Amino acid sequence: GAHRMASGQQAGTVGLTSVLQSAQSADAALRGQSEQHLQQLRDHDHYQFVSSLTSELCDDSKPIDTRRLAGLILKNELDAKDEARKNALVQKWVELSPEQRGNMKERLLCALGAQVTEVGKVAAQVIAKIAGIEIPRRLWPDLVQKLLQNMSADQSQHVHFGSLKLCTLETLGYVCEELTDNVASLEQAEVNSILTAVVQGMQKEEPNPDVRHAATCALLNAVEFASVNFENESEQKYIMQMIFECTQSPDSRTRKAAFECVVAIAGAYYPKLLPYMNDLYMISCKAIRSDEEAVALQSIEVWCTIAEEEIAILDEADDETGDSASGCHNIIKGAAPHLVPVLLETLTRQEEDQLQDEGSWDVAMAGATCLGLVANTLGDDVVPLVWPYVQENIGKPDWRFREAATMAFGAILEGPAGATLAPLVNMALQFLLNAMNDTNLNVKDTTAWTIGRICAELHGPDLDYSVVNPQNLPSIVGVMLQNMNSEPVIAEKVCYVLHNLSTGYEDFEGDSSPLSAYFQPTVQALLEAANKPASAGSAKLRYHAYEALNEVIRCSTKDTAAMVVQMIPLMIGKLQETLQMSVQTPEEREKQNELQGLLCSVLQVVIQKLSSIDSDATKVSLVAFSDQLMTLFLQVFACRSATVHEEALLAVGALVNAMGEDFIKYMDALIPYIETGLQNFAEYQVCTETVEVVGDLCRGLGPAIAPYCDK
Secondary structure, eight states, X not given: OHHHHHHHHHHHHHHHHHHHHHTTOSOHHHHHHHHHXXXXXXXXXXXXXXXXXXXXXXXXXXXXXXXXXXHHHHHHTTOOSSHHHHHHHHHHHHHSOHHHHHHHHHHHHHHTTXXXXXXXXXXXXXXXXXXXXXXXXXXXXXXXXXXXXXXXXXXXXXXXXXXXXXXHHHHHHHHHHHTGGGGGGSOHHHHHHHHHHHXXXXXXXXXXXXXXXXXXXXXXXXXXXXXXXXXXXXXXXXXXHHHHHHTTOSSHHHHHHHHHHHHHHHHHOGGGOGGGHHHHHHHHHHHHHHSOHHHHHHHHHHHHHHHHHHHHHHXXXXXXXXXXXXXOOXXXXXXXXXXXXXXXXXXXXXXXXXXXSTTOOOHHHHXXXXXXXXXXXXXXXXXXXXXXXXXXXXXXXXXXXHHHXXXXXXXXXXXXXXXXXXXXXXXXXXXXXXXXXOSOHHHHHHHHHHHHHHHHHHOOTTOSSOSSOTTTHHHHHHHHHHGGGSOXXXXXXXXXXXXXXXXXTTTOOSSOOTTGGGHHHHHHHHHHHHTOXXXXXXXXXXXXXXXXHXXXXXXXXXXXXXXXXXXXXXXXXXXXHHHTSOOOSHHHHHHHHHHHHHHHHHHHHHHHHHHHXXXXXXXXXXXXXXXXXXXXXXXXXXXXXSSOOHHHHHHHHHHHHHHGGGGGGGHHHHHHHHHHHHTOOSSHHHHHHHHHHHHHHHHHHGGGGGGGTTO
């Protein structure tokens, strides 16, 4: 019997190799069959399945690609993104006998020293997933010790010592990563041993660059575990020295990882940084100026993180006492005279085509972001460090300098006091408006962004200085409306300006606002932008145009109410068009849903605006549309099966508030959708918004809602 069993098992594993090969076939039918086959094996006997995957991964005679795939499938048997599935997998693993688990763990630990480094790297990931399950449950007490033995000198006789060391360091890093939510599950003695081994791997004497890089990455994952070690001055010094040495490594991957370690330490142990700041300033500025982009970006990130820490400390101090913050070491303040010039230099290193490339991130953008954080930390003191650069470069023939100077100005508008910035803005605003005719798109784009920032930070009725005034308002609006027909990226920034310009007049006293004269052309231009035919940039532009339109309407005054009423039939027409759209594919359905959302949000704002204006004529004209509106909202609800359309729901809430008891006539038709919304626990936002609308209904209908309450 035993003999038959053994040969049966053999057949099973031979089978597995060919199944794994078919799973990577170019032939879809073959792939489908092998996936079914794997599912059968998985369902038939869980231990047999994970054990044979382990055998496959650890068997040197098997092909590399099936070993890799076996490891990845094994990893997915231990973890999942979905919480419920993850818990089920963990349960399955914990229910295996200690012998079954122990047998697999031994084989995986051996695989770290496999001849093929790639196999060791996969084994490292699998071991870490098991550790994430077992260490918090105290099921693998000797793991760290076993891993550290791999690093010790008596292992140097191992055939593949370099590979073993590399994969062991990766394992240590991954284990820390798996346990970040469970820092207490490692004993301090284990943390000390891990740090010792990792820091040893980071030494400049380490001959293998891959090992040094893996060690630096492992330290990055271990930073959060090192709080006790950072309290000990000699250990802290040694760790920092090792990191600084790695920032000078000939291997750019190691340099980048070393700066990532500094970022993590700045976030976790800010109070400990002070003694290292001189060295850190020297090496980071050198990297920002002359290292390759990935390393330079991380070096800038170091200063961003320090600034964020200081902003948080200063904000907290303001909230509590208004005194200066005792916990703030003013690192940014001390470094600023030297750091700001280095950041300003980065601004002229723009990517030529950054506007076309969504989500691009370059040294110039990182430098500008950092400059903004420095401005928030320093306040007024940043102005003399940056303003001369702006004046000197904003008119230069080379577009890079014009754009950089404009970006620098935009970056410091948040932080310093408005009264400090206002005279500078008054000097610069006309120049910026003229720059909206610049021949270079990048300059135009940043100029519009900067004007938008000026409107956001320095414009509003409650300020004792005004950078937007009756003299310059006509040209601000005029220049913006002219540029609404520029490329979508520019038009998008124009929407941002108009949005912030409107917000500044939000609480304007009286029946008329300075923007009333421009209401009609502004609305017209925004609607045209929203209607642009579909192209690369138009979907985003449509969203920004509707957002700006909503703000223009929300901040409008009584004298433009008649024009706001005109928006209702216009939006009704557009909503009716969406009901005619073809919705064969998920993309088309998504598009319909998005457009309906934008249109309903405009209607919500229109209804709220009209019901807040104290004029009976306005109320009458609004209620005259209520039948049409409700019919449409119900049709929009009907486009969806499992969920209720959020924006349509909010628009209904606004209509309830506007109509009060008269809304009762729509209740029978609305109730089924309210029920659907209240039952949608998966999308909690829909659920909470439905609850709010129920509140609106109770307030609006009063006792008349009683018959519906049983539902």
